Amino acid sequence: MNGSLRISEAASLAFHTMTFLASNPGKFFSVKEISKTLSVSEAHLSKVLQRLARLGLAHSIRGPRGGFRLGKPADEVTLLDVFEAIDGPFKPTDCLMKERICKNGKCLFGDLLSSVNRSVREYLGGKKLTEVESIF
Secondary structure, eight states: OOOSOOOOHHHHHHHHHHHHHHTSTTOOBOHHHHHHHHTOOHHHHHHHHHHHHHTTSEEEEOSTTOEEEESSOGGGOBHHHHHHHHHOSOOOOSOSSSSOOSSTTOOTTTTHHHHHHHHHHHHHHHOBGGGSOOOO
């Protein structure tokens, strides 16, 4: 079965990382500092940060005083930008089955799945990092 909403562990990590960086604008943090704050693997975080940096959402500087910071102003980055940087384009599904089995274009759930996916996309696309309540 397909899921209605899929957010990978990497995307979840990216959301938290970007929120953390947004709560400390302009400041550089090492992977070690961020991983300690988020209680996550440095290796996994490093891969996520590399993707974010490749797309310009994070900025990195090498060296002893280097690290990562936001690559764009927090008010220009949506949660959808972060999601798609990690998981690719948001592709909603309106069926939980791999192959449609409901007849005549109808669905057991009516328009619930379409509605949920639309709401999630609108939320992610409409929520800037500056609007996310910081937990840090």
